Amino acid sequence: MKKLLLTLFALFAILGVAAILLNTYLKNQLQEIIKNDLPASIILEYEDVDIDSWGGNASMTNATVRIKANDSMPRSEVSNASVSLRGLDHWDYFKNKNIHFKKITIHADSLSHYQQAKKKNKTKQDSSVRNPIKSENLNSTFQIDEFELVTNYIQIFKPKTEELLLKTAHFNLKLEHITPTITETITRPFNYKQIDISYDSLFYQMNEFDNLTVDHVHWDGSSLQLTNTQLKTSISRKQLSNRIDKERDHVDLKIKEIIIDSLKYGDRSGRFYMNAPSMILVEPALDIYRDKLLPDDLTPKQLYSQMLRELNFDLMIDSLKIKNGSIIYTEKVNTQSKPGSINFKNLNANLTNIGNTYSQQEKKTKIDIKAIFMKQSPMSLEWEFDVQNPQDKFYLVGSVSKLPVTNLDTFTSPNLGVELQGNLEHTYFTIYGDNYNSHIDMQMTYDDFKVSILNKEKQKKKWFASTVANIFIAKTSKNEDSGFKEGSGEVTRNQTKSFFNYLWINLKEGMLKTVTALD
Numbered sequence: 117m118k119k120l121l122l123t124l125f126a127l128f129a130i131l132g133v134a135a136i137l138l139n140t141y142l143k144n145q146l147q148e149i150i151k152n153d154l155p156a157s158i159i160l161e162y163e164d165v166d167i168d169s170w171g172g173n174a175s176m177t178n179a180t181v182r183i184k185a186n187d188s189m190p191r192s193e194v195s196n197a198s199v200s201l202r203g204l205d206h207w208d209y210f211k212n213k214n215i216h217f218k219k220i221t222i223h224a225d226s227l228s229h230y231q232q233a234k235k236k237n238k239t240k241q242d243s244s245v246r247n248p249i250k251s252e253n254l255n256s257t258f259q260i261d262e263f264e265l266v267t268n269y270i271q272i273f274k275p276k277t278e279e280l281l282l283k284t285a286h287f288n289l290k291l292e293h294i295t296p297t298i299t300e301t302i303t304r305p306f307n308y309k310q311i312d313i314s315y316d317s318l319f320y321q322m323n324e325f326d327n328l329t330v331d332h333v334h335w336d337g338s339s340l341q342l343t344n345t346q347l348k349t350s351i352s353r354k355q356l357s358n359r360i361d362k363e364r365d366h367v368d369l370k371i372k373e374i375i376i377d378s379l380k381y382g383d384r385s386g387r388f389y390m391n392a393p394s395m396i397l398v399e400p401a402l403d404i405y406r407d408k409l410l411p412d413d414l415t416p417k418q419l420y421s422q423m424l425r426e427l428n429f430d431l432m433i434d435s436l437k438i439k440n441g442s443i444i445y446t447e448k449v450n451t452q453s454k455p456g457s458i459n460f461k462n463l464n465a466n467l468t469n470i471g472n473t474y475s476q477q478e479k480k481t482k483i484d485i486k487a488i489f490m491k492q493s494p495m496s497l498e499w500e501f502d503v504q505n506p507q508d509k510f511y512l513v514g515s516v517s518k519l520p521v522t523n524l525d526t527f528t529s530p531n532l533g534v535e536l537q538g539n540l541e542h543t544y545f546t547i548y549g550d551n552y553n554s555h556i557d558m559q560m561t562y563d564d565f566k567v568s569i570l571n572k573e574k575q576k577k578k579w580f581a582s583t584v585a586n587i588f589i590a591k592t593s594k595n596e597d598s599g600f601k602e603g604s605g606e607v608t609r610n611q612t613k614s615f616f617n618y619l620w621i622n623l624k625e626g627m628l629k630t631v632t633a634l635d
Contacts, residue, residue: 138242174201197224218260228270258293285317311337362413372399389430400441408449421501432471463487476504493519510549516543538565558626559600603630
């Protein structure tokens, strides 16, 4: 019995010593891998490494990972991280030099990325844009069954100035079955079979004046959800007017929830693509203000069909729904009066074929909108166009009902110097046109329609001008056999103005031709 115990003790001692020696050996091997087998653009520093040889496990403390763009400038950096590597396949490594872990977990304080300045003569061979973990850039292959990255925050800095461009909090990334990619694409630097990302408090500087914020983002590889999204001009209306030399919208857009189902994206023959069968915007609220006292922005404005057609990536969203939205549009055209505004509430819309991947005449983009105009008047709009049509032809049918025209005074009085009286029971209009010209047909039923033309200060009525104007206005449609007053007009588009200006001047022309008594 004593010999057996001594034998077992000796065996366990030998195994213990062997384990210590093996742990030391594997620790040295892992350090050698980190030192020699990583791509030259990746630098890994750490305080200590702990090895469990039997389980094929390892851990690092106070690790920092840097991916370098060149010899002097970092591209990305993970700081103050604890790294856990589980389940190394010893046999595969010793036999084939392949690195295969069951799970890698990284918990870090922060992940920082420094954008690189764009080069005018950038080539595909430019090492600063190469994917460092592309399979042909590695000395050995690797596979990770599960990967998890948790960091308190992520930040991206602008080139040269290192001004904050993007930041998120509580970032959590999970990937399954990671293997090297065979492409250089930055949209998918390695292959994986499953992804799950969530983070809070997204901040992104869209441009000099506008910021995008999102309370929470979740992406499971199929469905993307964004909660409490806001696109907002970062300074006040007055400050914006003082800082710009031509007209520009002051924007405040809030969306309670954005849901994109079965989202797919990637690189196809060197061109980025993104498509989804369904997208939903829940309770979007848009508030736009424009200071018309500033000089006009005379750059050409594209219609939406041309915007989609000329995107530098392929886009297709089969169905987009807007639920319970609202819009307020405000213009300031006179220093002596308050800005004028129009509004839409309870706005619901269905949009189909939003994209540019189909050929001409194959499909049409269709937009169906229903809303309450100026707080109490139901309105509808059906609009369609072919994105691939080079003339940007469109067709639009709309209606407005039960509109007391005095509700328009908050817009027409300060902006047009006109106050209206009467009731528009039903207004129907059809517009068809292209990037250059359009035609409108309008039908209206109304009663007691009058106009008052105001002086420059918008405080007093110009009695003579108002009297003359009303001579040419048919005050009611009841005298018509059909009960409807009809009118048609032609409009030439000002291509330095937006589509909504185009729509507005069509409606103004249609109403003018409809209510005037002259043929």
